[in-house]
Amino acid sequence: MQSVGQDTICALASGQLPSGIAIVRISGPRTRFVVETICGSIGEARKAVIRTFCSASGEILDRGISIWFPEGASFTGEAYAELHLHGGLAVVSSVLDCLVGFDSVRLADAGEFTMRAFLNGKIDLTEAEALADLVDAETEEQRKFAISNTSGRHRLLYDSWRDRVVDCLAEMTSMIDFADEDDVIAEMDPGKFSDILLLAEEIESHVKRSRIGEILRRGFRIAIVGKPNVGKSSLLNALLKRDAAIVTDVPGTTRDVIEAALDLNGYKVVLFDTAGIHETEDAVERIGIERAIEKARTANLVLHLCEHGTGADSDIALQFDVPVIRVGTKSDHGAGCSKEGFDVVISTVTPEGLDRLLEMISNHVSGMAGEPEIMPFRQRHSELLTAAGECLDRAAGIELDDIELKAELLRQAATSLGRITGRVDVEDLLDVIFSRFCVGK
Numbered sequence: 001m002q003s004v005g006q007d008t009i010c011a012l013a014s015g016q017l018p019s020g021i022a023i024v025r026i027s028g029p030r031t032r033f034v035v036e037t038i039c040g041s042i043g044e045a046r047k048a049v050i051r052t053f054c055s056a057s058g059e060i061l062d063r064g065i066s067i068w069f070p071e072g073a074s075f076t077g078e079a080y081a082e083l084h085l086h087g088g089l090a091v092v093s094s095v096l097d098c099l100v101g102f103d104s105v106r107l108a109d110a111g112e113f114t115m116r117a118f119l120n121g122k123i124d125l126t127e128a129e130a131l132a133d134l135v136d137a138e139t140e141e142q143r144k145f146a147i148s149n150t151s152g153r154h155r156l157l158y159d160s161w162r163d164r165v166v167d168c169l170a171e172m173t174s175m176i177d178f179a180d181e182d183d184v185i186a187e188m189d190p191g192k193f194s195d196i197l198l199l200a201e202e203i204e205s206h207v208k209r210s211r212i213g214e215i216l217r218r219g220f221r222i223a224i225v226g227k228p229n230v231g232k233s234s235l236l237n238a239l240l241k242r243d244a245a246i247v248t249d250v251p252g253t254t255r256d257v258i259e260a261a262l263d264l265n266g267y268k269v270v271l272f273d274t275a276g277i278h279e280t281e282d283a284v285e286r287i288g289i290e291r292a293i294e295k296a297r298t299a300n301l302v303l304h305l306c307e308h309g310t311g312a313d314s315d316i317a318l319q320f321d322v323p324v325i326r327v328g329t330k331s332d333h334g335a336g337c338s339k340e341g342f343d344v345v346i347s348t349v350t351p352e353g354l355d356r357l358l359e360m361i362s363n364h365v366s367g368m369a370g371e372p373e374i375m376p377f378r379q380r381h382s383e384l385l386t387a388a389g390e391c392l393d394r395a396a397g398i399e400l401d402d403i404e405l406k407a408e409l410l411r412q413a414a415t416s417l418g419r420i421t422g423r424v425d426v427e428d429l430l431d432v433i434f435s436r437f438c439v440g441k
């Protein structure tokens with residue numbers, strides 16, 4: 001396997017310094033020479049060996065572990081090595097300075113090791129994106145979702161869909177370009193068109209799950225709304241168990257949206273404390289109220305707060321086309337008040353009802369997430385899948401007499417599906433045509 005670039009790259013891979021151990025990665029055509037020079041010998045492939053790391057002038061830089069991976073048998077697909085050092089700032093700096101002192105060796109750009117793995121065919125684009133999600137995972141469910149997406153299951157699904165399109169397209173292309181050949185079919189199998197329409201329906205159903213994938217990756221968004229001074233900021237602080245928002249008895253203390261994240265049973269939940277919704281002549285307050293309403297309209301769940309004892313206010317909740325939990329607040333201010341109209345009544349002081357509210361939120365989150373399955377987890381996946389599905393829908397509705405347009409729409413659909421994983425070429429299409437129909441024998 002040829003190296004993607006002429007440069008050999010190196011970088012610290014183990015995070016912030018100082019630390020107990022630091023790992024420096026090296027990848028590229030000069031890796032073996034560099035490791036032999038600073039370590040004295042290369043060692044057995046894929047085996048950790050203790051080495052003394054020396055500069056080109058023979059100065060000892062550190063003592064640690066070296067691991068060597070030959071070309072084609074590494075994460076990047078290139079000759080690759082790891083140096084396990086002591087995690088001091090000066091140690092790592094001296095080793096990196098030594099490495100970039102070699103000809104054609106430089107510090108890696110952000111994401112360049114993963115990019116080389118993709119370009120060398122070790123992973124596809126969806127696996128590369130899932131690796132980024134794994135690094136960014138903040139909760140257990142995010143970790144599980146990301147690790148499941150690194151398995152290549154998206155590639156298998158999308159490639160199988162693309163193969164079905166290419167199979168049909170190959171027959172059409174042979175009918176268009178090689179109609180004079182005796183062994184080329186004169187008519188399409190009607191079942192092919194049925195399969196194309198079925199595939200369009202499969203893709204449409206799959207794309208509908210993209211919203212769930214986005215929630216798992218970025219968090220379940222909850223807007224806390226209500227009139228001024230009903231306890232929105234107090235609830236935010238109580239759920240987070242820290243003072244994220246300023247709380248006073250003065251109505252309108254919160255004028256902008258305050259965002260904070262919560263780990264709820266392994267799911268990331270993003271809470272938005274918003275300005276109190278009411279009629280006002282204050283220009284700044286109006287801006288805050290507009291932002292509050294917009295945040296609620298785009299949320300996955302709204303917590304609509306009303307002070308317990310004043311009765312539930314339905315006017316605000318009716319503005320939002322999302323699930324709403326009606327929360328009665330400040331239950332500690334008086335006993336015996338009716339709970340009618342509220343889903344739950346709470347106090348951030350005692351704290352009555354908070355566990356029940358968290359349980360209700362958790363049920364909404366887990367209910368929306370559903371059972372783990374393959375789903376789009378990037379906006380570009382959804383856009384490309386939608387484009388492919390639309391092309392297939394149009395192709396299925398066109399009469400066979402217009403076979404050129406039908407074939408072009410299938411070609412566009414195959415290209416869109418290929419772009420999801422990074423598999424965009426025409427060689428497989430040509431192979432199908434010539435191997436199946438023996439054209440030009």
